[in-house]
Amino acid sequence: MEGGMNPEIPAFAVVGRVNAGKSATLATLLEIDDDELLRISATPGETTEVQPLPVVYDGQEWLRFLDTPGFQQPVEAMREIQRMAGSGVPGPAEIARFVKECRDKFPDEARLLEPLAAGAGVIYVVDPCKPLRDSFLAEIEILRWTGRPRLALLNPQGEAVPELEREWRDRLGTAFNLVRTFDAHEARYEERRRLLEALLQIEEHHAGHIRRVIDAMANEMDARREEAAEAILEFLESALTLRVSEPVEARDRSVPGRLEKKKAELEARYFKKLAGLEEECVKRLLKVYRHHLIAPDVDPARHSGLDLAMAETWQKWGLNRWQLAAAGAMAGGAAGAVFDLGVGVHSLGAGTVIGAVSGGTAAFFKGSALPRLKIRTGGLELVRGEDKAMVAGPPESANFAWVLLDSMLIRHAGILARAHGRRDRGVLEVAELASRVREFPSERRTLLQKWFASCLKGSPDRGKEPEVFAELVKALAEGG
Ligand SMILES: Nc1nc2c(ncn2[C@@H]2O[C@H](COP(=O)(O)OP(=O)(O)OP(=O)(O)O)[C@@H](O)[C@H]2O)c(=O)[nH]1
Ligand SMILES: [Mg+2]
Incomplete structure (x- = not known):
């Protein structure tokens, strides 16, 4: 040779x-x-x-x-x-x-x-x-x-x-x-x-060989998109059904402040777990697209200033209020929840940089601006025999699932945009990418909203999964 x-x-x-x-x-x-x-x-x-x-x-x-x-x-x-x-x-x-x-x-x-x-x-x-x-x-x-x-x-x-x-x-x-x-x-x-x-x-002489490579590459991209959709579907399901619990004893109620402290610890645990699920999903996406130099980025230093950006985060991603209302109404959701964005909305100056888009949704849920979690206490749940427990579930915001989905779609677009010829280590440059879910057709929103609701209740609707998967594949193709 x-x-x-x-x-x-x-x-x-x-x-x-x-x-x-x-x-x-x-x-x-x-x-x-x-x-x-x-x-x-x-x-x-x-x-x-x-x-x-x-x-x-x-x-x-x-x-x-x-x-x-x-x-x-x-x-x-x-x-x-x-x-x-x-x-x-x-x-x-x-x-x-x-x-x-x-x-x-x-x-x-x-x-x-x-x-x-x-x-x-x-x-x-x-x-x-x-x-x-x-x-x-x-x-x-x-x-x-x-x-x-x-x-x-x-x-x-x-x-x-x-x-x-x-x-x-x-x-x-x-x-x-x-x-x-x-x-x-x-x-x-x-x-x-x-x-x-x-x-x-x-080079017409070898056209068959070259065409074979072009076709194989296209097939591979389709297969990767399906793998990515599967990763995102599994992430959404585990994030929306995520619950953490903490036993509650009699003295937790008798000593003042103790229950509050436990609640705060529980919240911290919830968000840490959520971040873990998210990191796992981004790692899977990076692997699907053969990237080794990019970290899913959980460096806390990159997240400073995020608490402030919180309100903007919720406004920038996910659905806006009217879209939420429409999706919720069509899916038969409670209209009352729609206007609860989950955070105190303080207005921010224009052009506030959300440094942590690449950093992960976990970063959205941090510090004083954490959205309220659904927390149930006092005998509602029984965990381990006779112990009473406190259970923390998903944030109350009706937009929670949409923000999670949007953050993954945006990252997926960032991964597709990253050329393998670059050798700088780092994080995805996705801060400039716009919300994807806001562009979804209404039937897709309704379908997803229904499925989200089933997951949030803790019993994902398996019958809808194939359709949800197909819509995610479409959404990923549009975002490419
Ligand atoms: N900004 C920018 N830098 C590039 C681009 N392509 C290559 N570089 C940089 O240019 C430098 C040389 O790139 P290489 O791909 O190693 O170049 P090469 O032609 O293989 O070089 P030799 O093997 O030394 O002959 C590296 O620092 C690359 O990161 C590009 O499209 N944009
Ligand atoms: Mg070279």
Whole structure:
């Protein structure tokens, strides 16, 4: 397998200047967020060997990408190849000779051209924010001489400069079969699919293989959406049915303040458990979409200022009052509960930043602004034999379930928007994303409201589950 190639399998080598974002492009395209598998770094010359990245579905390799070291001395390499051609125009024969004979003098160029000489197609990555210097023109010339199918990708690493980009496009247009934009830090599923379709356009010979990968990717996205819907459904059910209890003894009633203290402890336990369920769900979503560098974020430092943002949180997500009223009425819910937003609504200045969206719904329910829990005490429940118990259930707010759902849908959208080529650890950037449930069609709201009500009562309506699941899948597809 010369140069990491097998003639049966279409191969594309990703080439370009050091630091152009070649590895990042492949990482995003193939969803690899692990530096152990694919190194991305601000240090130029990070990739020093050709690295084959096979695309395998159903145990079979359908397509192969090759990450390559960057061009280091393109102008000198171009002159060398021209010298080999003498008075003629250089072509694939000179490229092959260069690969064989110039390893010592041009180790990087020889390595990156080797797979092209062996038959791989070209994906040339450039940063269109950089001026189009002679050294880039030399790279473009060399790649043209390979005679291989060629796709150029503009991967902007900074602020776009329209005149520069036009210059790049004009020049690349003369030497490449296609020119496309692929932002390695921003591209999502749709852009990844378009990149593969571009390969289909430039390399008709292997169309079947490439199409197979495009289809497999689409099927996989559908399957993931279903897994995500299942995770969210299970989260909602466990969160809405969550109850915590605490035994109550005779002296709890006789010593003043003691019951109140117990209530407060009980509330704290409830919200901690809720946060745990939430974290578990976000972890599942991250896993479904193959993200390892993002934490579900439960860092309390990120949540400061949240208590204040509480009212805005309830207003920003979930349904608004009228939507709640409508959903509640249609679902046969108690209209009286509808106007209870669960918190003292204090007005906040416009533009208050809700820093903790990424932090979790748990953060919404914190400190003095905790919504009131339904707490029942005094002989209503029997726990462990004769002990009387105090039971804390869901917050009284009619919007509780909607806020939980919205927070998961928003995170799901944030996960889809996160490119695997990024290597910064961190949390999802979802603060700017708007409420999803407010856009739901009314039949969906009614269905969910009914199911929520059954969960809140502690007896989830299993008969409705398949429908709820189907609606969640639809909602996730709309949010993608
Ligand atoms: N802002 C931004 N930075 C990017 C983008 N693509 C790559 N980078 C950054 O650019 C640097 C180089 O990225 P790599 O993917 O390692 O580049 P490379 O072309 O593989 O580099 P070598 O292997 O050294 O030739 C890294 O710090 C990346 O995070 C992008 O689309 N946007
Ligand atoms: Mg690299």
